Amino acid sequence: MSTALLIMIGLALFLGLVLGYAAIKFKVAESPLVQKIDAILPQTQCGQCGFPGCKPYATAIASGEADINQCPPGGEEGIHKLAELLGVDPKPLNAEHGVPKPKSVAVIDEELCIGCTLCIQACPVDAILGAAKHMHTVIAKECTGCELCIPPCPVDCIQMQVVQEDLTTWKSKYPLHEIRNV
Amino acid sequence: MRTLYQFHGGVHPAEHKQESSAHPIVMAPLPTQLIVPLQQHIGQRAKPLVQIGDRVLKGQMIGQADGATSCAVHAPTSGSVSAIEMMPMPHPSSLPDLCISITPDGADEWITRTALDYQNMNPGEVRNRLRDFGLAGLGGAVFPSHVKLNPGKLDKVPTLILNGAECEPWITCDDLLMRERAAEIIAGAKIMQYLLSADAVLIGIEDNKPQAIAAMRAACAATGFEVIAVPTRYPSGGAKQLTKILTGKEPPSGGRSTDIGVQIFNVATAYSVARAVLHGEPMISRIVTVTGNVEQPRNYEVLLGTPVKELVALTGKQRNDTQSYIMGGPMMGFALPTDNVPVIKASNCLIASSPSLFPAPPPALPCIRCTQCAQACPVNLQPQDLYWFSRGREFGKAQEYNLFDCIECGCCDYVCPSHIPLVQYYRFAKSEIWAREREKQQADLARERHEFRLARIEREKKERADKLAAKTQGSKAPAANADIDPKKAAIQAAIERAKLKRSGVTPKNVENLSVETLKEIDEIEARRTQLKQAMEKQSDSPK
Structure with missing residues (x-):
């Protein structure tokens, strides 16, 4: 009788420890x-x-x-x-x-840029490089094309350029062929 | 007698080899202009090493390998660099890529060529030299050879296979190479065997090339290499198919041939390895079959970078009904959108296509689920299912059905009674999946950067708040030292610190500088003092 009780208590303690450990170890911070x-x-x-x-x-x-x-x-x-x-x-x-647009990246006209840093503050992914009173430039690889840098620019020197296809991003097109109806 | 195995499916289209195989290889004359793309191989594009106007020698490296999977490109003849610009590439899209244009000077003057004593060299060093010799697979996939010649963690790859099957119709460049230059192919195979520490070297050749088989057998005498005639059945020249035929083994889905202890190279790659190691010649030319709707089909040894237009002109007068040129074979090749593109390491064959030789396919009919494609598929896929998934843009499903094991050999297209362009659907699905993969990587990068930015803004806010808190605390405290202004004291302390620093420490970034950099610094200093003087003068001058 007492052995059985001890086993059950021991088991309960052990499982409790395992569960407690798991709750800490595998905690999911957000949903x-x-x-x-x-x-x-x-x-x-x-x-x-x-x-x-x-x-x-x-x-x-x-x-x-x-x-x-x-x-x-x-x-x-x-x-x-x-x-x-x-x-x-x-x-x-x-x-x-809004409507879907082709993937674009922002391009700064470096002749016009006055180095105000407003676009740098607007960029959500820190993809614009520059400093106060120095020309800014966009890191094209990291630009998401969100257009958030365009409204703050006081001299309208930022333009969106559609990303052109090159050999590494070229895609085989959906086959278009004649189909005979039967 | 070796037991041969059979791969699943396959087809036997009309061979059309005798047109071009009846004539020996001839050296194509120097073209008026050479356009050498920096990306002729799989992997990273080579980095240009020359500038416009430079004189280059035949065999001089003009593009350096960039990264682990990359290889060099070389000047195919001596001349001057006339342009480094984006030029259309031999690709289904003819999109441009960076090319170096060379105007030949006619002298064809070589660099100094030295053979490598490879047996007394570290294998890693030999591989690096092969990379710098621009060695890439000439079978069509143009994978940098030095990567494949590295046994890696395995210490050795037991079986080396040379692929001389050349199963695609019309193409005969490997056939002619084996007939005429068998000894050098075998010499190249020996070097590959050494690098891979391979025990067995098997050479598979389709039995429709008896002359090539005889030549290779003669060259293999006393080497222990085995030349094996394999039944003519397309695509026996596929790497996995030939491996299956010769060894009975198949690499796992998504795996590599080295997983089953096999490495496989095209015979032309072995030939180029021999030219590079034993003669010091980088990969600057290849054998190209020019056939189809031309006056005189035959094989040419062509300098890489030769415009297709100039190469096909060698075969005689151009025929009026030639509508395009197919690069590669009729099964796996593609029509070049323009003939103004160069011959590259991957160009094994150019077929002038005319409506009588390659009539347009009749209109497709609906799929009737006859499963002839499944019977023909050499990789045991279910092409009709892959077709439905690709057509319906169910890319996840297509991947589940092993879309990426498809070698795009075109057997399913060939047998389809409804004439559905199946492979086009698979190519479409594959490139859509790759594009999504790229988009996902970009999204992950953007997420990471955005989260970092948010964390940074939060941190800066906290730092400002801390500073402010410290300041307000500090302003309450200094009542005891009322006679000293804290601000002035702080400035004084900073000045003292700066003085101490300036006297005790010399800048650390001016040591170990090259003479040029020192000179540059001196120039900058001179400019600075000049500017300072000029400014002082300006401010002194009365206004």
């Missing part, structure tokens, strides 16, 4: 749903959805405060992925938030 949604969002950090970045939008979707069709850079494909993840019906992009 895994937010992370999953954030992984689908394009990380442009453009704020067109009405939230200050992709993570806040993901949080809002997860808590049901925002709809899944507010992200223009994600496009239809992004909406479909979100719908699939959340088990809801996909819906067309809400035009209030």
Whole structure:
């Protein structure tokens, strides 16, 4: 009788320790749903959805405060992925938030730039290099094309340039061929 | 007699080899202009080493390997560099890439060539030299050879296979090379065997090339290398297919041939290794079959960078019904959008295409699920399923069905009774998946940078708040020392510190400088004092 009791108590203590350890070791800081949604969002950090970045939008979707069709850079494909993840019906992009555009990067006209640093402060991914009264330049590789640097520029020297296809980014096109109807 | 194995599927299209294989290889004359792309291999583009106007010698390195998977490019003849610019590439898109244009001076003057005593060299050093000789696989994938010749952690690769199958119709460049230059191919194989510490060297040649087989067997006498005639069946020259035929082994899905102890090279690559190691000649030319709708189909030894237009002109008068040139074979090659592109390391064959030789495919019919494609697929895939997934843009599903094991050999296209361009769908799906992969990497980078920025802003805010707190605390305290202004004291202390620093320490970044840098610094100093004087003068002068 007492042996059985001891075994049970010992087992309970041991399992309790394991569970307690696991709770600390494998602690999930934020909701895994937010992370999953954030992984689908394009990380442009453009704020067109009405939230200050992709993570806040993901949080809002997860808590049901925002709809899944507010992200223009994600496009239809992004909406479909979100719908699939959340088990809801996909819906067309809400035009209030903008329309999808081809991938672009910001280019600073270095002749015109007066070195005011306003664009540097606006860039959500620190992709603009420069200092006060010194010419600024965009690190093209890191620019997400969010266009947030354009409004603050006092001399309108920033323009968006559509990224051209090159040999490394060239894509085989969807085959277009004649089909005979039978 | 070696037991041969069979790979699944395959087809046997009309061979069309006799047109070009009846004539010996001839050296193509010097073209008027050479356009040498810096990216002729898989991996990183080479870094240009020359400038416009430089005189270069034949075999001089003009582009340096950049990174681990990359190899050098060389001047194919002596002359002057006339341009370094973006030029259209031999690619289905003809998109431009960085090329070095060389105007030949006609002297064809070599650099000093020295053979390598490779047996007394560290294998790593030999591999580095091969990289600098620009060695890349000439079978079509142009993978830098020095990478493949590294056994890595395995110490050795037991089996080395030379691929002389040349299974694609029309192409005969390897056939002619084996017939005419078998001894050098075998010499190259010996070097490869040494680098890989391989025990066995197998040479697979399709049995429709009896002359090549005989020549190679003669050259292999007393070497222990084995020349094996394999049945003619496309795509027996695929790396995995030939490995299966000769050894019975298949690398796992997504794996490499070294996983099963095999490394495989094209015979032309072995020949180039011999030219490089034994003669000091970098890879500046290759054998190209020019065939199809031309007066005189044959094989040429062509300098890399020769414009396709000038090469095909050698075959005689251009025919009116030639609509385009196919680079590679009819099964896996592609039509060049323009003939104003250079011959590169990957250009094994150019086929002048005419409507009578290659009639346009009839309109496609719906897939009837006959599974003939599945029977023909040499990699045991389900092409009809892959077609549905690719067409429906279900890329995840396509990947689950091992889309990336597809070698794009075109057997499924060839047998499809509905004439559906299946391979085009697979290429589309593959490049969409790669594009998504790139987008994901970019998104991850953007996320990381955005999060770092937020953290930085937070940190700066906190630092400012701390500073402010310290200041307000500090302003309450100094009542005791009321006669000394804290601000003045702080400035004084800073001045003292700076003085101490200036007297005791010399700048540390002026040691170990080169003469040029020192000179440059002196010049800058001189300019600075001049400017200072000028400014002083200006401020002194009455206004």
